[in-house]
Amino acid sequence: MSVPASAILDLEHFLPYRLSVLSNTVSTALAGAYARRFGLSIPQWRVIAVLARTPGLSAAAVAERTAMDKVAVSRAVAGLARSGRVRRTLAQSDRRRSVLTLTARGREVYMRIVPYALEYERRLLAELAPSEQSLFTTVLTRLQKRAGLLGPAGARV
Amino acid sequence: MSVPASAILDLEHFLPYRLSVLSNTVSTALAGAYARRFGLSIPQWRVIAVLARTPGLSAAAVAERTAMDKVAVSRAVAGLARSGRVRRTLAQSDRRRSVLTLTARGREVYMRIVPYALEYERRLLAELAPSEQSLFTTVLTRLQKRAGLLGPAGARV
DNA sequence: CCGGGTTAGTTACAATTGTAACTATAATCG
């Protein structure tokens, strides 16, 4: 490890910290809005969002696409089923696997929330030039891939 | 609200979601490393990081600079005091206010962790051109400012 | 000075989230 032993680190310039703060600010704003307006948590919103686009997924498939673990999905789905927004049946070919779909009420929530969410995103990005936006999002993609590699195992340094 | 009622939203293109996933990936990697190597939580690490740079802060001042609330700071400091990494005294001018400083052991932790943290950051950014890095971080700054404005009150749409 | 309001920080309690064990089906292989 060829790093100067006397290196200095200011939190406000440290990327992981800055990502965390920004993500938190944004998520808190959205979570508050989802909760107030639709009685939805962020995990629940994520489940609705993927089921609206691809109905019939299993819980594991939902977990994959929402970057949540299976327990979080189970809880979110339980809540959504309770409030009549998701219907749960069992796959006839494999009775362990669930088949999740939005009900009419679930689709309605999705349709009402999407304009709100997109508008929030639009306003967040409003002051960036289109070229800045696109560079930012492609960098985000690359960082995500990179972080995935570095993360779990990359604990040596 | 002039938004098409039929708008569609894919989670994987939705910026708040992507920020959350990336921040999570990065934080999990770091939290694991901090915990394993130094027995430190992320809140504790943040407190150490600001106290290393500006000793003698009060808990409220630490909260401000770490984007944590006062309860989180209180808990982190309690833990650090228990492990002999932070010293807490009371300000003689105002005996409610605490004066927080790192002990020698606290400074040692900081000095050992900084190279690790910077190395992680360096590797995360390693594949980006310098110009991409700098644009990314300036955009991050602008988004943070913007999100701060949109957030708390901005719940009208 | 002294009562009402304010601020710093902690403590207590509630809600959320993570981790591990469990149940039920299904797949594999001797």
Place this chain on the structure above:
DNA sequence: CGATTATAGTTACAATTGTAACTAACCCGG
């Protein structure tokens, strides 16, 4: 087949985090 192992999802419990009430110290107007 039938015993073992694996997979899907849930449930139970632990740890973390958020929210609200509290204590102690200060401040200020009367």
